[in-house]
Amino acid sequence: MTMFSLSAPRIFDGNGWHEGRVVLVENGRVKSVVHPADVPSGVAEIDLGHGMLVPGFVDLQVNGAGGVLLNEDRSLEGLRQLCAANFQFGTTALLPTLVTDTREVTRSALDAGVAAHAEKVPGFAGLHIEGPHLSVARKGAHNPAFIRPMDEPDLLALIEARRAMPALLTTVAIESVGPDQIARLVRAGVTVSVGHSDTGIAGAVVAFKAGASMVTHLFNAMSQLGNREPGLVGAALANGVWAGLIADGIHVDPATIGIALRAKTGPGKIFLVTDAMSPIGTDMTGFTLNGREIVRADGALRLADGTLAGADLTMIDAVSYMHKTIGLDLDEVLRMASLYPAQAMGLAETFGHLGSGAAASMVHLSDGFDVQGVWVDGEKVH
Secondary structure, eight states: OOEEEEEOSEEEOSSOEESSOEEEEETTEEEEEEOGGGSOTTOEEEEOOSSEEEEOEEEEEEOEETTEETTTOOSHHHHHHHHHHTGGGTEEEEEEEEESOOHHHHHHHHHHHHHHHHTTOTTBOOEEEEOSSSOGGGOTTSOGGGOOOOOHHHHHHHHHHHTTSSOEEEEEOTTTSOHHHHHHHHHTTOEEEEOSBOOOHHHHHHHHHHTOOEESSTTTTBOOOOSSOOHHHHHHHHSSOEEEEEOSSSSSOHHHHHHHHHHOOSSSOEEEEOOBOTTTTSOOOEEEETTEEEEEETTEEEOTTSOBOSBOOOHHHHHHHHHHTSOOOHHHHHHHHTHHHHHHTTOTTTSSSOSTTSBOOEEEEOTTOOEEEEEETTEEOO
8 A cells, every 4th residue: 555645735626725734645546635633654744835736637638749749649659758748737637639630540549549548648538539520611720631521430430449448529510420420429428529610509509419518629610609690609608518718818818718707507617628739848849730830939839821720838827827817716727627627528536636536646836836746646747
Protein backbone atom coordinates (compact mmCIF):
# COMPACT_ATOMS: atom_id res chain seq x y z
CA MET A 1 0.00 0.00 0.00
CA THR A 2 1.31 3.46 -1.00
CA MET A 3 -0.12 6.38 0.94
CA PHE A 4 0.82 10.06 1.24
CA SER A 5 -0.86 13.36 1.93
CA LEU A 6 -0.77 16.75 0.19
CA SER A 7 -1.60 20.04 1.87
CA ALA A 8 -2.00 23.59 0.63
CA PRO A 9 -3.56 26.72 2.18
CA ARG A 10 -6.67 26.10 0.07
CA ILE A 11 -8.02 22.88 -1.42
CA PHE A 12 -10.85 22.78 -3.96
CA ASP A 13 -12.45 19.33 -4.14
CA GLY A 14 -14.65 20.03 -7.17
CA ASN A 15 -17.59 21.22 -5.11
CA GLY A 16 -16.25 23.54 -2.45
CA TRP A 17 -13.16 24.90 -0.73
CA HIS A 18 -11.31 23.54 2.31
CA GLU A 19 -8.78 25.29 4.51
CA GLY A 20 -6.59 23.60 7.09
CA ARG A 21 -7.10 20.21 5.42
CA VAL A 22 -5.01 17.69 3.47
CA VAL A 23 -5.72 15.33 0.59
CA LEU A 24 -4.97 11.75 1.60
CA VAL A 25 -3.88 9.59 -1.35
CA GLU A 26 -3.75 5.81 -1.37
CA ASN A 27 -2.63 3.68 -4.32
CA GLY A 28 -3.20 6.45 -6.84
CA ARG A 29 -6.69 7.30 -5.61
CA VAL A 30 -8.07 9.97 -3.30
CA LYS A 31 -8.90 8.38 0.01
CA SER A 32 -10.36 11.51 1.60
CA VAL A 33 -9.88 15.19 2.41
CA VAL A 34 -9.14 15.22 6.14
CA HIS A 35 -7.80 17.27 9.03
CA PRO A 36 -4.01 16.88 9.39
CA ALA A 37 -4.51 15.23 12.77
CA ASP A 38 -6.39 12.43 11.02
CA VAL A 39 -3.48 11.44 8.78
CA PRO A 40 -2.32 7.96 9.86
CA SER A 41 1.02 7.71 11.61
CA GLY A 42 3.98 7.14 9.32
CA VAL A 43 2.30 8.50 6.18
CA ALA A 44 4.52 10.83 4.12
CA GLU A 45 3.24 14.41 4.34
CA ILE A 46 3.93 16.92 1.55
CA ASP A 47 3.23 20.54 2.48
CA LEU A 48 2.97 22.62 -0.70
CA GLY A 49 3.22 25.76 1.39
CA HIS A 50 1.30 28.22 -0.78
CA GLY A 51 -1.43 28.57 -3.37
CA MET A 52 -4.18 26.03 -3.94
CA LEU A 53 -4.62 22.35 -4.76
CA VAL A 54 -7.38 21.65 -7.31
CA PRO A 55 -8.62 18.72 -9.40
CA GLY A 56 -6.65 18.02 -12.57
CA PHE A 57 -8.17 19.57 -15.69
CA VAL A 58 -10.09 17.42 -18.18
CA ASP A 59 -9.83 18.44 -21.85
CA LEU A 60 -12.19 16.80 -24.34
CA GLN A 61 -10.67 18.37 -27.47
CA VAL A 62 -6.90 18.13 -27.94
CA ASN A 63 -5.81 17.73 -31.55
CA GLY A 64 -2.14 17.83 -30.67
CA ALA A 65 0.58 19.04 -28.32
CA GLY A 66 4.30 18.72 -27.80
CA GLY A 67 4.94 18.68 -31.53
CA VAL A 68 2.55 15.76 -32.11
CA LEU A 69 -0.64 16.04 -34.18
CA LEU A 70 -2.93 13.02 -34.00
CA ASN A 71 -3.79 13.28 -37.69
CA GLU A 72 -0.10 12.92 -38.52
CA ASP A 73 1.16 10.60 -35.76
CA ARG A 74 -1.07 7.84 -34.41
CA SER A 75 1.68 5.75 -32.87
CA LEU A 76 1.54 4.67 -29.25
CA GLU A 77 4.60 6.79 -28.51
CA GLY A 78 3.00 9.75 -30.28
CA LEU A 79 -0.11 9.48 -28.11
CA ARG A 80 2.05 9.18 -25.02
CA GLN A 81 3.93 12.35 -25.98
CA LEU A 82 0.72 14.21 -26.85
CA CYS A 83 -0.83 13.41 -23.47
CA ALA A 84 2.31 14.15 -21.46
CA ALA A 85 2.81 17.54 -23.14
CA ASN A 86 -0.42 18.73 -21.52
CA PHE A 87 0.58 17.93 -17.94
CA GLN A 88 2.62 21.11 -17.50
CA PHE A 89 -0.57 23.11 -18.18
CA GLY A 90 -2.65 21.29 -15.56
CA THR A 91 -4.49 18.87 -17.84
CA THR A 92 -4.37 15.38 -16.35
CA ALA A 93 -7.04 13.61 -18.45
CA LEU A 94 -7.76 14.28 -22.10
CA LEU A 95 -9.33 13.03 -25.30
CA PRO A 96 -6.80 13.18 -28.16
CA THR A 97 -8.82 14.47 -31.10
CA LEU A 98 -8.74 13.52 -34.76
CA VAL A 99 -10.10 16.10 -37.19
CA THR A 100 -11.67 15.13 -40.50
CA ASP A 101 -9.44 12.80 -42.50
CA THR A 102 -9.60 9.74 -44.72
CA ARG A 103 -11.38 6.55 -43.73
CA GLU A 104 -8.00 4.84 -43.30
CA VAL A 105 -6.62 7.53 -40.98
CA THR A 106 -9.80 7.48 -38.90
CA ARG A 107 -9.60 3.69 -38.43
CA SER A 108 -5.91 4.02 -37.57
CA ALA A 109 -6.73 6.59 -34.88
CA LEU A 110 -9.37 4.33 -33.37
CA ASP A 111 -6.87 1.46 -33.26
CA ALA A 112 -4.32 3.77 -31.63
CA GLY A 113 -6.83 4.76 -28.97
CA VAL A 114 -7.56 1.13 -28.15
CA ALA A 115 -3.81 0.48 -27.84
CA ALA A 116 -3.27 3.55 -25.65
CA HIS A 117 -5.95 2.39 -23.23
CA ALA A 118 -4.53 -1.14 -23.15
CA GLU A 119 -1.09 0.27 -22.37
CA LYS A 120 -2.51 2.58 -19.69
CA VAL A 121 -0.96 5.70 -21.22
CA PRO A 122 -0.99 8.35 -18.46
CA GLY A 123 -3.56 11.05 -19.12
CA PHE A 124 -5.35 9.13 -21.88
CA ALA A 125 -9.09 9.08 -21.13
CA GLY A 126 -10.43 8.14 -24.56
CA LEU A 127 -10.70 9.60 -28.05
CA HIS A 128 -12.58 12.37 -29.81
CA ILE A 129 -13.32 11.79 -33.51
CA GLU A 130 -14.31 15.20 -34.93
CA GLY A 131 -15.68 14.47 -38.39
CA PRO A 132 -15.62 13.49 -41.19
CA HIS A 133 -19.43 13.44 -40.99
CA LEU A 134 -19.94 17.20 -40.94
CA SER A 135 -21.54 19.95 -43.01
CA VAL A 136 -19.39 21.45 -45.77
CA ALA A 137 -21.22 24.74 -45.19
CA ARG A 138 -19.68 24.90 -41.69
CA LYS A 139 -16.42 23.09 -42.36
CA GLY A 140 -14.14 25.61 -40.64
CA ALA A 141 -10.59 24.36 -41.16
CA HIS A 142 -11.70 20.79 -41.93
CA ASN A 143 -10.78 19.61 -45.41
CA PRO A 144 -14.01 19.49 -47.46
CA ALA A 145 -12.56 16.75 -49.69
CA PHE A 146 -12.88 14.31 -46.76
CA ILE A 147 -16.32 15.34 -45.47
CA ARG A 148 -19.02 12.73 -46.18
CA PRO A 149 -22.15 11.12 -44.74
CA MET A 150 -21.77 8.35 -42.18
CA ASP A 151 -22.20 4.85 -43.58
CA GLU A 152 -22.64 1.52 -41.83
CA PRO A 153 -18.92 0.62 -41.69
CA ASP A 154 -18.18 4.04 -40.16
CA LEU A 155 -20.81 3.50 -37.48
CA LEU A 156 -19.69 -0.04 -36.67
CA ALA A 157 -16.05 1.05 -36.40
CA LEU A 158 -16.99 3.60 -33.72
CA ILE A 159 -19.10 1.08 -31.82
CA GLU A 160 -16.33 -1.53 -31.90
CA ALA A 161 -13.70 0.95 -30.69
CA ARG A 162 -15.92 2.15 -27.84
CA ARG A 163 -16.02 -1.40 -26.47
CA ALA A 164 -12.25 -1.28 -26.00
CA MET A 165 -11.71 2.15 -24.47
CA PRO A 166 -13.19 4.09 -21.53
CA ALA A 167 -14.76 6.89 -23.55
CA LEU A 168 -15.34 7.81 -27.17
CA LEU A 169 -16.72 11.15 -28.34
CA THR A 170 -17.65 11.92 -31.92
CA THR A 171 -18.64 15.26 -33.40
CA VAL A 172 -21.18 15.01 -36.20
CA ALA A 173 -23.58 17.22 -38.16
CA ILE A 174 -27.22 16.24 -38.43
CA GLU A 175 -26.84 16.90 -42.17
CA SER A 176 -24.51 13.89 -42.46
CA VAL A 177 -25.66 11.58 -39.65
CA GLY A 178 -29.28 10.57 -39.19
CA PRO A 179 -31.13 10.36 -35.87
CA ASP A 180 -31.27 6.55 -36.07
CA GLN A 181 -27.49 6.44 -36.41
CA ILE A 182 -27.08 8.81 -33.47
CA ALA A 183 -29.37 6.63 -31.37
CA ARG A 184 -27.39 3.49 -32.21
CA LEU A 185 -24.11 5.16 -31.30
CA VAL A 186 -25.47 6.41 -27.99
CA ARG A 187 -26.88 2.99 -27.10
CA ALA A 188 -23.39 1.57 -27.67
CA GLY A 189 -21.88 4.06 -25.23
CA VAL A 190 -20.50 6.58 -27.75
CA THR A 191 -21.01 10.21 -26.73
CA VAL A 192 -22.36 12.18 -29.68
CA SER A 193 -21.80 15.91 -30.03
CA VAL A 194 -23.31 18.14 -32.70
CA GLY A 195 -20.90 20.51 -34.40
CA HIS A 196 -19.72 21.89 -37.74
CA SER A 197 -23.39 22.07 -38.65
CA ASP A 198 -25.60 24.63 -40.37
CA THR A 199 -28.78 23.12 -38.96
CA GLY A 200 -31.58 25.22 -37.55
CA ILE A 201 -32.95 24.62 -34.09
CA ALA A 202 -35.44 22.02 -35.33
CA GLY A 203 -32.69 19.80 -36.72
CA ALA A 204 -30.61 20.24 -33.58
CA VAL A 205 -33.52 19.17 -31.38
CA VAL A 206 -33.98 16.07 -33.54
CA ALA A 207 -30.33 15.18 -32.84
CA PHE A 208 -30.74 15.85 -29.10
CA LYS A 209 -33.87 13.71 -28.91
CA ALA A 210 -31.97 10.91 -30.64
CA GLY A 211 -29.35 11.06 -27.88
CA ALA A 212 -26.76 13.66 -28.85
CA SER A 213 -25.81 15.24 -25.53
CA MET A 214 -23.23 17.85 -26.46
CA VAL A 215 -22.33 20.70 -28.82
CA THR A 216 -18.75 21.15 -30.03
CA HIS A 217 -16.90 24.47 -29.53
CA LEU A 218 -19.96 26.65 -28.99
CA PHE A 219 -20.36 29.52 -31.50
CA ASN A 220 -17.64 28.25 -33.81
CA ALA A 221 -18.44 26.44 -37.08
CA MET A 222 -22.20 26.41 -36.52
CA SER A 223 -25.40 28.29 -37.35
CA GLN A 224 -25.66 31.38 -35.16
CA LEU A 225 -28.37 32.76 -32.91
CA GLY A 226 -30.83 34.85 -34.90
CA ASN A 227 -34.07 36.62 -34.14
CA ARG A 228 -36.26 34.21 -36.10
CA GLU A 229 -33.97 31.18 -36.31
CA PRO A 230 -32.07 30.35 -33.09
CA GLY A 231 -29.67 28.08 -34.98
CA LEU A 232 -27.42 25.54 -33.32
CA VAL A 233 -26.14 28.19 -30.90
CA GLY A 234 -29.67 28.89 -29.68
CA ALA A 235 -30.45 25.18 -29.53
CA ALA A 236 -27.39 24.56 -27.37
CA LEU A 237 -28.30 27.35 -24.96
CA ALA A 238 -32.02 26.55 -24.76
CA ASN A 239 -31.66 22.80 -24.22
CA GLY A 240 -30.01 20.82 -21.46
CA VAL A 241 -27.03 19.60 -23.47
CA TRP A 242 -23.36 20.14 -22.63
CA ALA A 243 -21.29 22.59 -24.67
CA GLY A 244 -17.55 23.03 -25.09
CA LEU A 245 -16.08 26.55 -25.22
CA ILE A 246 -12.72 27.79 -26.52
CA ALA A 247 -11.93 30.62 -24.09
CA ASP A 248 -8.98 32.37 -25.72
CA GLY A 249 -10.51 35.76 -26.51
CA ILE A 250 -10.19 35.00 -30.23
CA HIS A 251 -12.73 32.29 -30.98
CA VAL A 252 -15.52 33.93 -28.94
CA ASP A 253 -15.83 37.55 -27.81
CA PRO A 254 -15.83 37.98 -24.01
CA ALA A 255 -19.23 39.71 -24.08
CA THR A 256 -20.63 36.75 -26.02
CA ILE A 257 -19.18 34.33 -23.47
CA GLY A 258 -20.90 36.23 -20.67
CA ILE A 259 -24.23 36.20 -22.49
CA ALA A 260 -23.94 32.46 -23.10
CA LEU A 261 -23.14 31.70 -19.46
CA ARG A 262 -26.17 33.66 -18.31
CA ALA A 263 -28.44 32.10 -20.93
CA LYS A 264 -27.44 28.43 -20.66
CA THR A 265 -30.21 26.05 -19.66
CA GLY A 266 -29.20 22.96 -17.68
CA PRO A 267 -28.65 20.30 -16.61
CA GLY A 268 -25.77 20.31 -19.11
CA LYS A 269 -23.25 23.10 -18.57
CA ILE A 270 -20.68 24.98 -20.63
CA PHE A 271 -17.21 23.53 -20.12
CA LEU A 272 -13.73 24.53 -21.31
CA VAL A 273 -11.80 22.93 -24.16
CA THR A 274 -8.52 24.01 -25.72
CA ASP A 275 -8.87 22.66 -29.28
CA ALA A 276 -5.07 22.65 -29.04
CA MET A 277 -2.79 21.73 -31.93
CA SER A 278 0.76 20.37 -32.12
CA PRO A 279 2.62 23.65 -31.34
CA ILE A 280 1.35 23.66 -27.72
CA GLY A 281 4.32 23.29 -25.40
CA THR A 282 6.81 24.04 -28.18
CA ASP A 283 8.26 27.03 -30.04
CA MET A 284 6.90 25.82 -33.40
CA THR A 285 5.75 28.62 -35.70
CA GLY A 286 3.59 26.42 -37.89
CA PHE A 287 2.60 22.90 -38.90
CA THR A 288 0.82 20.92 -41.60
CA LEU A 289 -2.72 19.51 -41.43
CA ASN A 290 -4.09 17.43 -44.32
CA GLY A 291 -1.29 18.83 -46.48
CA ARG A 292 -2.19 22.45 -45.72
CA GLU A 293 0.13 24.86 -43.94
CA ILE A 294 -1.10 26.44 -40.71
CA VAL A 295 0.68 29.47 -39.28
CA ARG A 296 1.06 30.25 -35.58
CA ALA A 297 0.98 33.99 -34.92
CA ASP A 298 -0.57 36.50 -32.52
CA GLY A 299 -2.01 33.82 -30.25
CA ALA A 300 -3.87 32.05 -33.06
CA LEU A 301 -3.45 29.24 -35.60
CA ARG A 302 -4.70 30.04 -39.09
CA LEU A 303 -4.82 28.72 -42.63
CA ALA A 304 -3.50 30.96 -45.39
CA ASP A 305 -6.99 32.40 -45.92
CA GLY A 306 -7.24 33.42 -42.25
CA THR A 307 -9.52 30.57 -41.15
CA LEU A 308 -8.90 29.57 -37.55
CA ALA A 309 -7.46 26.06 -37.35
CA GLY A 310 -7.69 24.90 -33.75
CA ALA A 311 -6.34 27.09 -30.99
CA ASP A 312 -3.02 28.15 -29.51
CA LEU A 313 -4.43 27.65 -26.03
CA THR A 314 -3.67 25.72 -22.85
CA MET A 315 -6.17 24.81 -20.19
CA ILE A 316 -4.52 26.92 -17.50
CA ASP A 317 -4.67 29.93 -19.82
CA ALA A 318 -8.38 29.27 -20.41
CA VAL A 319 -8.94 29.08 -16.65
CA SER A 320 -7.09 32.33 -16.11
CA TYR A 321 -9.01 34.04 -18.94
CA MET A 322 -12.40 32.96 -17.61
CA HIS A 323 -11.61 34.21 -14.10
CA LYS A 324 -9.61 37.36 -14.80
CA THR A 325 -11.23 38.60 -18.03
CA ILE A 326 -14.75 37.19 -17.88
CA GLY A 327 -14.95 37.65 -14.10
CA LEU A 328 -16.44 34.26 -13.33
CA ASP A 329 -16.07 32.92 -9.79
CA LEU A 330 -12.98 30.76 -9.50
CA ASP A 331 -14.81 27.72 -8.18
CA GLU A 332 -17.14 27.74 -11.21
CA VAL A 333 -14.22 28.20 -13.60
CA LEU A 334 -12.45 25.22 -12.03
CA ARG A 335 -15.58 23.12 -12.47
CA MET A 336 -15.71 24.16 -16.14
CA ALA A 337 -12.16 22.86 -16.52
CA SER A 338 -12.55 19.61 -14.59
CA LEU A 339 -15.87 18.44 -13.16
CA TYR A 340 -18.18 19.48 -16.00
CA PRO A 341 -16.25 17.85 -18.86
CA ALA A 342 -15.88 14.70 -16.76
CA GLN A 343 -19.63 14.65 -16.16
CA ALA A 344 -20.32 15.31 -19.85
CA MET A 345 -18.41 12.14 -20.77
CA GLY A 346 -19.73 9.99 -17.92
CA LEU A 347 -16.27 9.93 -16.33
CA ALA A 348 -17.03 11.83 -13.12
CA GLU A 349 -16.65 8.77 -10.93
CA THR A 350 -12.93 8.98 -11.66
CA PHE A 351 -12.10 12.50 -12.87
CA GLY A 352 -12.91 16.13 -12.17
CA HIS A 353 -13.00 16.14 -8.36
CA LEU A 354 -11.11 15.05 -5.26
CA GLY A 355 -13.84 12.97 -3.68
CA SER A 356 -13.22 9.54 -2.18
CA GLY A 357 -12.26 7.04 -4.89
CA ALA A 358 -11.40 9.60 -7.55
CA ALA A 359 -8.10 9.46 -9.39
CA ALA A 360 -5.46 11.34 -7.44
CA SER A 361 -4.93 13.68 -10.40
CA MET A 362 -4.34 17.15 -9.02
CA VAL A 363 -2.82 20.51 -9.82
CA HIS A 364 -0.98 22.83 -7.45
CA LEU A 365 -1.61 26.42 -8.54
CA SER A 366 -0.11 29.63 -7.24
CA ASP A 367 -2.50 32.41 -6.33
CA GLY A 368 -1.59 33.95 -9.71
CA PHE A 369 -2.56 30.73 -11.59
CA ASP A 370 0.93 29.48 -12.32
CA VAL A 371 1.12 25.68 -12.42
CA GLN A 372 3.47 24.66 -9.60
CA GLY A 373 3.02 20.90 -9.62
CA VAL A 374 0.91 18.18 -11.24
CA TRP A 375 0.01 14.65 -10.15
CA VAL A 376 -1.58 11.99 -12.37
CA ASP A 377 -2.97 8.95 -10.56
CA GLY A 378 -0.87 9.85 -7.53
CA GLU A 379 2.39 10.17 -9.51
CA LYS A 380 4.07 13.58 -9.75
CA VAL A 381 4.52 14.34 -13.44
CA HIS A 382 5.41 18.05 -13.34
